[in-house]
Amino acid sequence: MKVTVKMIGAFVHAAGFSERTFDLALGTTTDELLEIVKIEKSRPMIVARNGQAVTPGEKLEDGDRVVVAPTFSGG
Amino acid sequence: MFGWTGNILRVDLTQKTFRKETFSEEFAHKWVGGRGFALKTLWDELEPGIDPLGPKNKFIVALGPIAGIPAPNTGKTVVAAKSPLTGGYGDGNLGTRVTEQLRKAGYDMLIVEGAASEPTLLYIEDDKVKFLPAAEVWGKGTYATNDWIYERYGRKAGVLNIGQGGENLNLYATVRSLEGRSGGRPGMGAVMGSKKLKAIVVKGSKPIPQADPDKMKKLGAADLRTVHEMDKKSGWSIQATTGILAWCNEVAALPVRNMRKTRHSDAWKIDGERLDDARIATYGCPTCTMHCGIAIRDHEGRESELDYENIGMLGSNLEVFELDQVGSLNYLCDDYGLDTISAGGVLGFYADAIDRGHVAGDFRFGDGERAKELLRLAALREGDVGNMLADGSMRMARKIGRGSEAYAMHVKGLEVSAYNCKLCPGMALSFGTSPIGAHHKEAWVITFELNQTVRDSYGRDKAEKVIELQRIRGGLFEYIIACRFPWVEVGWELEHYPIYFNTITGLHWTLDDFWKVGDRIYALMKFFWLREMPDWSRKMDYPPMAWFDSANADTDGPIAGKVLDLEKYDGLLDHYYDLRGWDKRGIPTRRTATALGLDDEARQAEAFGRLED
Numbered sequence: 001m002k003v004t005v006k007m008i009g010a011f012v013h014a015a016g017f018s019e020r021t022f023d024l025a026l027g028t029t030t031d032e033l034l035e036i037v038k039i040e041k042s043r044p045m046i047v048a049r050n051g052q053a054v055t056p057g058e059k060l061e062d063g064d065r066v067v068v069a070p071t072f073s074g075g
Numbered sequence: 076m077f078g079w080t081g082n083i084l085r086v087d088l089t090q091k092t093f094r095k096e097t098f099s100e101e102f103a104h105k106w107v108g109g110r111g112f113a114l115k116t117l118w119d120e121l122e123p124g125i126d127p128l129g130p131k132n133k134f135i136v137a138l139g140p141i142a143g144i145p146a147p148n149t150g151k152t153v154v155a156a157k158s159p160l161t162g163g164y165g166d167g168n169l170g171t172r173v174t175e176q177l178r179k180a181g182y183d184m185l186i187v188e189g190a191a192s193e194p195t196l197l198y199i200e201d202d203k204v205k206f207l208p209a210a211e212v213w214g215k216g217t218y219a220t221n222d223w224i225y226e227r228y229g230r231k232a233g234v235l236n237i238g239q240g241g242e243n244l245n246l247y248a249t250v251r252s253l254e255g256r257s258g259g260r261p262g263m264g265a266v267m268g269s270k271k272l273k274a275i276v277v278k279g280s281k282p283i284p285q286a287d288p289d290k291m292k293k294l295g296a297a298d299l300r301t302v303h304e305m306d307k308k309s310g311w312s313i314q315a316t317t318g319i320l321a322w323c324n325e326v327a328a329l330p331v332r333n334m335r336k337t338r339h340s341d342a343w344k345i346d347g348e349r350l351d352d353a354r355i356a357t358y359g360c361p362t363c364t365m366h367c368g369i370a371i372r373d374h375e376g377r378e379s380e381l382d383y384e385n386i387g388m389l390g391s392n393l394e395v396f397e398l399d400q401v402g403s404l405n406y407l408c409d410d411y412g413l414d415t416i417s418a419g420g421v422l423g424f425y426a427d428a429i430d431r432g433h434v435a436g437d438f439r440f441g442d443g444e445r446a447k448e449l450l451r452l453a454a455l456r457e458g459d460v461g462n463m464l465a466d467g468s469m470r471m472a473r474k475i476g477r478g479s480e481a482y483a484m485h486v487k488g489l490e491v492s493a494y495n496c497k498l499c500p501g502m503a504l505s506f507g508t509s510p511i512g513a514h515h516k517e518a519w520v521i522t523f524e525l526n527q528t529v530r531d532s533y534g535r536d537k538a539e540k541v542i543e544l545q546r547i548r549g550g551l552f553e554y555i556i557a558c559r560f561p562w563v564e565v566g567w568e569l570e571h572y573p574i575y576f577n578t579i580t581g582l583h584w585t586l587d588d589f590w591k592v593g594d595r596i597y598a599l600m601k602f603f604w605l606r607e608m609p610d611w612s613r614k615m616d617y618p619p620m621a622w623f624d625s626a627n628a629d630t631d632g633p634i635a636g637k638v639l640d641l642e643k644y645d646g647l648l649d650h651y652y653d654l655r656g657w658d659k660r661g662i663p664t665r666r667t668a669t670a671l672g673l674d675d676e677a678r679q680a681e682a683f684g685r686l687e688d
Contacts, residue, residue, distance in 0.1 A: 006325065009318035009347065010310025018348055044309075044566070046526050051326045051633025053526045067325045070311065070318060072522050072564070 001026055001062035005037055008069035015039060015068075030054045033066060044071040077286035078140040078580030079103045084182045086197060086204060088270050089130060089189030093204040098183075104582075105672065107589075108139030110166055110553040111596050112184050113155035117164060118599060118676065120186075123606045123683065127159035127262070128244055128269040130190040136173065136235065136275065137184045139556030141575045143175035143283060143361075146295035147302040147567060148558035150174050150361030152252075154235070157607075158261035159269075160246040160417075160467050161488035161512045164603040168516075168553060169250060169258025170360020172277075173233030179279025191271040196224075200278045209273035213242060216410035217251040224276055233277035238412030240454040241268035245465040247417035247490070248454075251409065255358050255368045255380030260414045261489050261511055286581030294578060298571065299364055305565040306365035312357070314347030315367040316383035320391070321346040323494065326525055327634045328502075330392040330495045332440055333423035334484050334621060337495045338632055341396040345386045349398055356380075365560055373402030374443075381405055384515070387493025388419025393426065393446060400443035407447055411454035417467060420490030421453070422446055424468040424483050433477040436460070481620040482627075486513035494521055496622055498530060498634040501537035503618040504647050508541065508661075509549070510600035513618070516553075518544035519563070530634075533643040538650035550593020595671040597655070598663040602673075602680040605662055609683045613661045616648060658687040 004021045012018050015037045022036065030049065034041055047054045048067045060066070081103075083096045106115045113135040125131040135155045142149055152174045158165025177185065180201050187197070191206070194213035198205040212220045217238040224234050233252075240248035241264030248264030249257045267273075285291055306312050320342060323329040327337035343349070350369050358380055359366030368380040379402035389404040390396065408415045422438070429436040438445050452461030463471055468490055472483035484491045489512020496503040501524040506513040518541045528536060547569065552559045555576060561567035573584050605611050621627050622639045629635050652659065656667030664687045668677035677686055 006321070008321045009314045012348060013310060013313065046322075046522060048322075048326055048525075052530070065325075067322065069322045069325075070309065072319050072322060 001060070003028070003033065003060050003064045003066060005033065006065065006067045008067065010070060011039060011045070011068050024060065028060050030058050030060060030066065031056065033060060034068070037068070039068060045069065046071055076100050076103065077284050078576070079108070080178065080181050080183050080284060082182045083184045083186060084199065084204070085186045085188065087189045088187060088191040088195060088206070088272060091206045095202070105592070105595070107554040107592050108142065108183060109137050109153040109168070109556040110155065111592060112554075113137040113153055113166055114164055114596055114599055114603070116184070116186060117155065117157060118603060121157055125157065127157045127162070128265060130270070132157050132266055132269070134187040134263070134266050134270060134272070135184060136177065138174060138178055139554055140579055141572070142556040143178040144285070144291060144295060144575070144579060145299065145362055146291070146575050147298050147364050147561045148360065148362055149556070150363065151556050151558055152177070153553060153556060154250045154259040154263045156263055156266040158511070159244070159265050160262040162607055163487060163511065164600050165259070165261030165263060165511055167249065167259035167261070167263055168556065169252055169256045170363070170558070171233060171235060171252035171256055172231065172361055173235055173252065173275070174556070175361060176233030176277040176279045178283045179281050180277055181279065181281050185275070187270060187272065190269060194271050194273050196273055197275045199276070201280055213273055214239065217412050218410050220274060221254075224274060228276050228278070234274060236274035237264040237267045238410055238454065240411040240413040241265055242273070243454065243456040243465070244268055245413060245454055245456065246467045247414040247421070248412050249414045251412050253360070255370070255409060256360060257409065257412075257414070260417060260514060264412045285579045287578050291575070291578045294574070299362070302364040302561045302565065302567050305567065309565050311564050312365050312367070314351050315369060317347035317350045317369060317381065317386060319347075319383050320386055321348070323387070327497070327629060327632050328495050328499060328521060328525070330387050330423075330493050332394055333392065333427040333482060334491070334495045334497070335427065335627060337497055337629055337634065339391055339394070339396070342391055344396040345390040345398050345401055350381060350386070353398060360558065363558070365565060367560065371402050372399065373406050374399040375403055377406050379403065379406040380409070384493050385415045388416045392419045392423045392493065394440040395443040395446065397443060404443065404446055404450065407450045411450065413450065413454055416492050417490040418450060418453070420484050421464055421468050421471065422449060424471060425449070425464060427482055428475055428479050433479045434475045481624065484619045484621065486618055487511070487615055489513050491619065496618060496639070497627070497629065498637050498639065499524055500531070500533050500639055500644060500647055501528070501541060503622060503639055503644065504537060504651060505541050505544070507616045507618045507648070508651055510597060510604070517549035519548065520544055531637060533640070533647040535650040535654075538647055538654055541651060542654055545597065546590045546593040550596060551589050554592060554596065555589070591671065594655070595673060598667060598671050598673055599676055601657065601661065601663055602676055605680050606683045611660060611662065611684065613648060613659065616661050617644070662686065664688060
């Protein structure tokens with residue numbers, strides 16, 4: 001399945017890309033995706049899937065868009 | 076008394092006189108500084124109902140006990156007055172060398188009264204005060220004025236100035252300092268302009284009284300290094316505040332087309348990544364550990380310093396997606412001394428009203444060149460269009476009529492900052508209950524809301540979080556005076572601030588002591604509103620009606636078909652009032668006033684409207 005990942009802020013440098021589409025195995029979770037894109041899970045971050053916050057272990061689906069952003073607290 | 080100089084400088088521009096006054100320890104402990112000092116002074120000294128742009132209004136520069144001390148991000152100053160934009164208490168903070176210089180000159184607060192007959196530069200150097208002519212720079216922008224001042228007084232002087240916006244009484248004119256600092260969104264620059272006060276220049280040479288200066292020096296130096304390292308490690312400064320634009324676009328919270336839309340396929344063209352790529356310089360405030368101002372070349376080749384609010388309101392909200400053109404709009408706002416958020420809100424509202432045939436005009440969304448010309452007209456109040464735009468969206472809607480009030484994106488007259496709350500009830504509550512109008516600085520709850528709650532919920536937890544953040548952001552950081560970014564963006568714990576405060580004052584305060592001060596300030600700001608507007612109703616705490624209009628719902632994306640629910644918002648507002656100890660109108664009860672030490676103020680407020688027990 002195809003999943004597009006968008007990085008924001010410092011995560012662009014940490015992952016080495018800004019936006020990229022990945023071909024993933026069916027049933028891949030958001031946690032597994034973070035390992036694939038080499039983002040340490042201990043790092044403070046907010047992750048959204050199709051514009052909604054993800055729950056732990058959430059399974060991804062074909063065509064999903066995942067956004068990884070720093071824990072902005074606001075301007 | 077340590078921590079405070081104990082002195083106020085009171086200046087009368089009409090009479091060209093000044094005097095040094097003292098304040099009591101009780102006043103210091105009750106109101107602490109900054110917003111607290113300014114609010115209490117304006118409450119005590121302003122006649123109710125005065126014209127905010129008349130000589131009876133007072134312009135206040137207020138500092139806090141840790142302001143100007145070498146410690147993380149303490150270079151902030153509060154400017155305040157009765158707001159000409161909202162009619163209520165108005166203030167803002169900005170990074171400036173005035174913070175340190177005014178403290179070293181021996182003052183915690185400057186009160187400017189009356190009005191000069193000619194353009195004036197107020198010069199303060201320790202115990203000396205001079206009223207100097209400023210006609211040479213009247214009519215000039217803030218950059219030229221700043222340079223003119225630097226040539227005469229050196230770059231280390233503390234400077235506050237206004238541009239043509241403030242001179243011409245544009246109601247969202249701000250006070251400016253340094254290269255890119257701006258504060259006082261609710262028209263504080265217009266109040267300076269009404270007094271023909273072009274600039275304030277301050278130099279000081281006295282030590283700031285501290286209980287334990289050696290300890291503070293070591294502590295401050297170590298913490299400055301630590302927070303800077305935390306920022307470097309987190310990478311926050313790479314995009315600084317501008318990183319949030321891409322996130323808002325992804326989660327459907329970006330202001331687009333006067334907030335009609337929440338996302339745009341071209342948003343990436345002006346996002347933090349593009350801004351970082353285009354960066355030519357980075358700027359911060361005095362004692363800053365994590366510089367947030369990203370400067371780029373604008374369309375005309377000038378240096379323009381941007382943050383998120385600028386690219387959100389002058390970019391996506393106007394559908395201007397050429398980064399250099401957004402830079403130009405930002406530069407012009409900074410040079411004219413206009414608030415970029417309100418300017419973006421006003422121009423967005425104007426384009427929307429033209430689109431709907433509610434007013435005649437030639438401005439369209441996406442037209443950056445015409446937007447530049449409109450900013451000039453608004454700053455100079457040139458012609459009917461310039462005069463209308465200079466009055467802000469609330470007054471524009473009253474003038475235009477035809478139902479346009481529903482999409483004038485303001486609260487209490489102050490334009491909404493760059494977060495589109497079409498489906499963010501908690502953030503809408505934050506804007507609605509912000510006591511100076513829709514400002515994000517009071518309680519930025521949107522990431523909590525979208526990541527830790529059910530987005531489309533109106534529970535008490537959201538009201539609790541808004542109050543928690545108001546106590547910290549609109550409270551602590553506005554009266555102790557420090558920039559909130561080390562805490563809010565890289566996790567510098569709040570517990571550091573009582574340590575600074577106690578080291579400087581010799582007191583033994585805890586965070587709970589600070590929360591009470593914040594609650595006291597929020598309650599008195601509500602009494603201020605009641606005094607100015609005896610027919611106050613809870614509707615003043617509503618966000619713009621466009622967010623409740625189902626015809627305005629997104630047609631696709633994460634929040635397609637959904638908008639805020641007014642009945643549920645009212646329930647959320649009830650939670651908020653209940654938690655604060657305010658009545659159903661949103662006015663503090665007598666019991667709450669007593670608990671906060673506001674009995675006298677409550678009695679005074681009752682002359683303008685009843686208080687519930």
